Amino acid sequence: MNLRRSFSAVLCLATLCLCATLKADGQQAGSGAAASSNPQKQAQPPFYLHEYHTKQVGLDCDACHVPEKQGSVVYQRPGHDQCTTCHDDDFNKEIKQQVCSQCHSTFPPTGSDDLLPFPRYKNVRPIVFDFSHAKHVDPHSRVDTRTGFRADCTFCHRFPADGAYASFGDHVVCAACHSKAGMKPLLSDKSTTADCLGCHQPEAIENPSAPPVHTQLASFIVSGKYDQIRFSHAEHFKTRDAYRLDCTTCHYGVAASTNLASLTLPKMVDCVNCHDVSKTIASYYRMSNCQVCHVDTPLGPLPGFHSAIVKPASHTEGFRLRHAQEASQPGAPCFVCHTSVQPTAVGQQQCADCHQVMMPVNHTARWKDDVHGKYAALDRTTCEVCHITDFCTRCHNQTPRSHFPLAQFEAGGHAQLAMVEERSCFTCHTFADTCSQCHSLNLK
């Protein structure tokens, strides 16, 4: 019956908890759903501008993309002059929204302020998917004397005045090599369609059903900005000598990257090598101060829920006993609060760093004398988190307080104790090795 009641209680509790959660979450989700349930415009088949013009119409790239001026490798964005070659009526007689919306975000267009980026990947910007850093890096890792950094990095990537983000190379940068005779693809004012396709795949950029490698780019590559991260390349430049910094100190995987999909930002644990290892870093810039990098934290050095009093929601009573799974996860952030845990090593191998210093609060003076036995009998699995048998047997091999003076205890002093809790006797003794000297096994 107890078991049946328990299962009922479990189900009721689970239902109530889930209902409460779903209700709370559902209120937020509901508003979003309502917004998205607005009458949809009549579905139209997707139109991919580049695919249509190159494959359906058979145009070459240079039909629309022309150099800014003769001899320049900078190509201007196709404008009305290029479009009206074929679409004269759509521009000068009956203006079609379908045509205008390929370039302008408003209709009727008001000017060049509303121009969309082209070719647009996720409505953001053009991407050269298959750019291979491995094919472009300097095999000798030579250093740019102006910056002190690898010349191959600083040649293509520059930094704006605020130093936050790296810029990306443009045609001028590429032309430093690709304009030389014999280079493929060749970049010049006379580049052919084959040359363009050597780097660009506009059809794939525009088509959401492109191969998976084209849709798994990290968000920072797409947007050119960090997500909720505050970082300054310029600030790191300032201290590059003291910490022997180079681009590949953090971007160590870039030199071997063969396409943009394999590019990654440095992970938080990569910051540890400087920001937690050496005390030459001021305390404000240590890993324990989340605000140095994270912009989504509330006021204070640590998020409010990370303070000594208020723990993260996941740190429940059950979590204290069963957090091994979370702590052994790759990249577990235990070290942020638990300063004895080193972020450089696998978290799972550092359990003792906490467990050797964090004695449970219920281990009071009386705990070792009496109470712990009752709890060990109830559920030994909780003891096992810290203790192994030889810790327990060390004490249990000593003569306990109740056995003194031993002669009188053996002579009959133990009777009342055994009557109250016979189990305590058999925790250490067996009938065969002790009791049988005087007692009969069968109860009378």
Add this chain to the structure above:
Amino acid sequence: MSNCSRLPVQALAVAVFCVITVATARPASAPPNPSPDIGDAWDSLLNGAVPPSTPDSALVPAQANYEASPAGDFLHHFFMNNRTEYMNTQTPFTGLPTLTSVINAPATGVFNPSGIPYSPAFQSSTNEMYSFLNWGTRGWLSGRVNSNFTFAYSQDLTHVTNASPQLSIIDTFGSNRRLELVSGYIEVDGRPSDGLLAGSSLRLGRQDVYGAELAEMDGASLTVNRPRYSWTIYAGRRFTYFSDPFERAIGGGNFLLRFGKDSTIEYDTLYYVLGTNLFRFRQGFGDGWLFTSSFRMVGSAPTDFTADGIWSPEDGKTSLRLSFEQKLSNKDYFYDYTYVARDLDPYNPLLRLNLEALHPHSQFVIDFSRLINDRVRLGASVVVRHLNHIQDVGPFDTSFQDYRAYGQVFPWKRVDLLFAYHERDADDRTTTTPPLQFDDLSHTGETKVQDVSLEIGRSFIDGRLVLRVGGYYRNLDFRDQFTVITNAPDKGVLADASFKLDSRSRLTFEYGLDTDYHVFEPDIENSQMFRIGVAWSY
């Protein structure tokens, strides 16, 4: 399967991971197949082929000068955490004899009708100190080298008599003190640009390795951690301060493969007397779900299967854990590595801890926590364990249902209130066959435990001073083949203060008072503990 035939399997696993490591090693910063064409292109490029550009304005500010400390570079890489405590314990007595009829009177050699005189059993006060020191270096001399040493020292400052209520594990060591080197190792880490050695870490010395089971050893472990996989192999000599086991050689490995960012497969193995093998699968789903399942074997016997689901969405407000555990057999031993290891232990020749193994059972866990608003967090958990065979019910193992509800409230700024209610109902043990033998304990054990605790804390001076006070009340139902006890109360109060002197040092004061049901300890009025500690870190 015999132990010998399993060894090649474990060796094969190690070999496979070594091959994978070499095959998939991240190349050093230079590409693996340097192309002369690229080199030539850079040669020409850097020889004035490109007109020099104006330096970025971000590079204009002067570099901050690096200033070495007067003590040299060592202090920049040195860390230390120290905590030292002094503890005073007071035990007032009721004047009644103990359960074994011992009274607080000098032994005169003359029969005393009041009881057995033995005054050492009534020591009312003891003093003890404890110190913990963890120190080491990170990146000193070389950015690749870390060190970590941990010592624990405890000492009785008062002579503790044989029958004193304050007897503790310290009193099982010579001179009533224990100096323990908990850990001491040198760690050599590979840097990300080290190619084959990137993500590697070699630890030498006294260390703990977690995996199939905890391995405490003096030895070496090598870890390689890569985006797609990580592995650790280790071997050494088992150390322990609490026994002297005959067999010391210990070794094993942990191997983990990552599939995408949300899925891992893990195989952990440990060889000490018997082999222990643990297989674990983790899979993340959607918004904050993590599913984990594991299977464990000791020797050739399957012992445990677990399946856990954890929901912890990114808003940090909710946490839900659903867990199922099936104990498949009792062919393991819960605390130590194996029965055999304990049997070989010459220090503990007598089997003084007859707790038996945990028997096959099924267990379900639901644990839920929710931040209701900025001021209230509530949670609850239910654990149901059911022994699969009724004959396994015993004094240390039974079916139970465990309920826990807890909450945290922030009624005012800098004040927090914690409360918890806990109840465990075990089988009432009346349905089994009445005991016929003297040592039949199948009827013995706790049948119900209830705990209520309340704690309130307040911080002052921008959090530098924290005061906390709380209390608990515990109710116990217990039965033995001779006795039935219901509603045995146990209550106490706890108070502590913590004062942060500066960013590196902290003072702590703790006071505890608890009482127990006088049937168990009729001679002891209560137990009081006062503790003063200082913690310092660098």
